[in-house]
Amino acid sequence: xxxxxxxxxxxxxxxxxxxxxxxxxxxxxxxxxxxxxxxxxxxxxxxxxxxxxxxxxxxxxxxxxxxxxxxxxxxxxxxxxxxxxxxxxxxxxxxxxxxxxxxxxxxxxxxxxxxxxxxxxxxxxxxxxxxxxxxxxxxxxxxxxxxxxxxxxxxxxxxxxxxxxxxxxxxxxxxxxxxxxxxxxxxxxxxxxxxxxxxxxxxxxxxxxxxxxxxxxxxxxxxxxxxxxxxxxxxxxxxxxxxxxxxxxxxxxxxxxxxxxxxxxxxxxxxxxxxxxxxxxxxxxxxxxxxxxxxxxxxxxxxxxxxxxxxxxxxxxxxxxxxxxxxxxxxxxxxxxxxxxxxxxxxxxx
Amino acid sequence: xxxxxxxxxxxxxxxxxxxxxxxxxxxxxxxxxxxxxxxxxxxxxxxxxxxxxxxxxxxxxxxxxxxxxxxxxxxxxxxxxxxxxxxxxxxxxxxxxxxxxxxxxxxxxxxxxxxxxxxxxxxxxxxxxxxxxxxxxxxxxxxxxxxxxxxxxxxxxxxxxxxxxxxxxxxxxxxxxxxxxxxxxxxxxxxxxxxxxxxxxxxxxxxxxxxxxxxxxxxxxxxxxxxxxxxxxxxxxxxxxxxxxxxxxxxxxxxxxxxxxxxxxxxxxxxxxxxxxxxxxxxxxxxxxxxxxxxxxxxxxxxxxxxx
Numbered sequence: 001x002x003x004x005x006x007x008x009x010x011x012x013x014x015x016x017x018x019x020x021x022x023x024x025x026x027x028x029x030x031x032x033x034x035x036x037x038x039x040x041x042x043x044x045x046x047x048x049x050x051x052x053x054x055x056x057x058x059x060x061x062x063x064x065x066x067x068x069x070x071x072x073x074x075x076x077x078x079x080x081x082x083x084x085x086x087x088x089x090x091x092x093x094x095x096x097x098x099x100x101x102x103x104x105x106x107x108x109x110x111x112x113x114x115x116x117x118x119x120x121x122x123x124x125x126x127x128x129x130x131x132x133x134x135x136x137x138x139x140x141x142x143x144x145x146x147x148x149x150x151x152x153x154x155x156x157x158x159x160x161x162x163x164x165x166x167x168x169x170x171x172x173x174x175x176x177x178x179x180x181x182x183x184x185x186x187x188x189x190x191x192x193x194x195x196x197x198x199x200x201x202x203x204x205x206x207x208x209x210x211x212x213x214x215x216x217x218x219x220x221x222x223x224x225x226x227x228x229x230x231x232x233x234x235x236x237x238x239x240x241x242x243x244x245x246x247x248x249x250x251x252x253x254x255x256x257x258x259x260x261x262x263x264x265x266x267x268x269x270x271x272x273x274x275x276x277x278x279x280x281x282x283x284x285x286x287x288x289x290x291x292x293x294x295x296x297x298x299x300x301x302x303x304x305x306x307x308x309x310x311x312x313x314x315x316x317x318x319x320x321x322x323x324x325x326x327x328x329x330x331x332x333x334x335x336x337x338x339x340x341x342x343x344x345x346x347x348x349x350x
Numbered sequence: 351x352x353x354x355x356x357x358x359x360x361x362x363x364x365x366x367x368x369x370x371x372x373x374x375x376x377x378x379x380x381x382x383x384x385x386x387x388x389x390x391x392x393x394x395x396x397x398x399x400x401x402x403x404x405x406x407x408x409x410x411x412x413x414x415x416x417x418x419x420x421x422x423x424x425x426x427x428x429x430x431x432x433x434x435x436x437x438x439x440x441x442x443x444x445x446x447x448x449x450x451x452x453x454x455x456x457x458x459x460x461x462x463x464x465x466x467x468x469x470x471x472x473x474x475x476x477x478x479x480x481x482x483x484x485x486x487x488x489x490x491x492x493x494x495x496x497x498x499x500x501x502x503x504x505x506x507x508x509x510x511x512x513x514x515x516x517x518x519x520x521x522x523x524x525x526x527x528x529x530x531x532x533x534x535x536x537x538x539x540x541x542x543x544x545x546x547x548x549x550x551x552x553x554x555x556x557x558x559x560x561x562x563x564x565x566x567x568x569x570x571x572x573x574x575x576x577x578x579x580x581x582x583x584x585x586x587x588x589x590x591x592x593x594x595x596x597x598x599x600x601x602x603x604x605x606x607x608x609x610x611x612x613x614x615x616x617x618x619x620x621x622x623x624x625x626x627x628x629x630x631x632x633x634x635x636x637x638x639x640x641x642x643x644x645x646x647x648x649x650x651x652x653x654x655x656x657x658x
Contacts, residue, residue: 078558111563126559126560137565142564
């Protein structure tokens with residue numbers, strides 16, 4: 001997946017070199033999300049804070065169950081409640097706290113200012129409605145345009161996401177489209193109202209590798225064209241390198257490290273990030289010229305702590321090769337270790 | 351789509367031929383000599399000539415392997431024989447009762463749909479909440495109640511005690527109670543089906559997508575949830591409709607409704623085999639027709655079936 005030129009990155013470099021253009025679009029602060037009842041619950045998201053700037057792609061990385069999807073759904077106001085409880089925190093967007101918006105106001109944000117695409121393109125489109133209708137309806141709901149006008153715009157969107165014969169596709173049903181094409185339709189639909197932020201929750205995970213690469217190219221392309229900020233959720237560090245400007249690493253419901261993507265790959269601070277990067281398999285490292293195995297794949301010892309257990313100190317301490325007594329007792333907070341590079345770890349202070 | 355339709359009609363005709371064969375063989379299920387059995391106690395009053403006439407009318411004077419062709423040829427000519435008592439042609443008699451039965455079945459179906467479908471959807475939307483529990487308790491009661499019992503209770507309450515509706519008859523007033531009886535019981539089954547279908551659909555990814563687009567809850571539910579649920583719900587409605595057409599036997603007798611069901615019961619009691627054969631054949635035709643129409647509705651509701 002190594003692509004020489006990264007369009008998305010190039011764009012942000014331009015924005016970054018002109019500081020007056022940087023504007024924080026979305027600011028999530030101290031977000032706590034529980035599932036269950038007030039008495040008996042599990043903590044899915046624990047004190048998460050981050051921000052997304054204009055025109056930037058932020059990737060949230062972490063393994064299954066670390067709270068990245070729940071975090072993104074909370075921005076959309078799509079956490080089912082009950083059993084979900086947003087216990088604490090704020091999500092600031094455009095001067096509004098999304099967590100305190102009325103249902104009707106939140107509906108106007110969804111799909112209009114902030115749009116979202118999901119992991120499963122196979123099941124994310126309604127099987128009994130035409131592609132055309134599913135693409136047009138968001139525009140009709142938010143932009144107050146006629147069905148005919150929305151249809152015209154939808155065809156343009158299909159062209160933008162590079163779907164051949166868009167007029168024909170409009171009349172088709174999802175089952176007549178391939179997985180990659182359905183994800184393109186999802187992306188086109190999400191972008192149809194020109195949202196300021198696109199949340200992409202593992203949009204390439206369910207696709208095969210060549211289609212993955214095409215979808216990532218497409219997203220980079222579109223970002224350059226529309227200047228949409230992207231919140232990209234993934235567990236695939238290869239994908240992160242491909243698309244992100246900044247990376248936020250999550251572990252067991254907490255954020256543990258945040259940095260620009262090159263900085264993170266070159267100088268990981270948190271032992272978990274370090275372990276993740278070391279675990280990426282590289283052919284030259286593991287195989288010698290005659291195809292015999294040089295060394296086994298690297299792995300991190302231990303497993304993710306159970307969400308049913310309350311963690312006092314650092315959630316990674318039980319697996320951490322550097323852990324000291326302090327790590328099991330005091331919870332490290334996110335601190336800037338190097339300018340622009342934050343981590344929640346005691347180690348830099350020793 | 352056209353080939354699908356033609357194939358479906360072809361299998362329907364095949365089904366009907368098999369049904370007709372089974373019906374034509376029914377006469378051999380009668381213990382002893384069918385004609386003697388039909389005559390029962392009155393056989394001594396009937397002349398041997400009349401017995402022979404009935405025997406040939408039933409095709410019993412022909413060998414077994416000719417029984418079905420004989421029966422089928424007659425049916426295709428619209429001749430299902432005559433009744434033993436009264437010597438009336440069977441088909442016109444049955445057809446004269448058909449409209450009443452259809453009226454009652456459609457009225458019952460209307461009640462079932464109007465009550466069952468919305469309540470099932472509401473229960474699904476309120477899943478796990480108080481209203482859901484109450485509605486599903488009601489549905490379980492509705493399913494467990496015997497038709498005749500509910501019919502009798504309604505008769506006692508509304509006709510005898512309150513005097514709102516007539517006890518029997520054929521006007522609109524006397525349609526209300528029997529339609530309500532069969533409708534409520536079918537509604538219970540339909541509501542449970544509608545609920546479980548809708549509960550499943552509300553958890554689908556595409557409902558989340560629809561919400562993520564910022565569509566109003568009304569559009570999310572009416573467009574994105576109701577439409578995909580219709581295949582299951584319409585199937586159950588059709589199933590209940592065939593149940594009603596058959597279940598009418600009980601309801602028509604409880605409410606003295608002058609339809610096919612009542613005729614069928616008196617035919618059974620009087621051993622009118624021609625009439626019973628005719629009734630079963632008409633009922634099979636209705637069931638097979640409903641299933642063909644249902645398949646066409648399915649194709650209209652779900653594009654995945656249409657383009658198969």
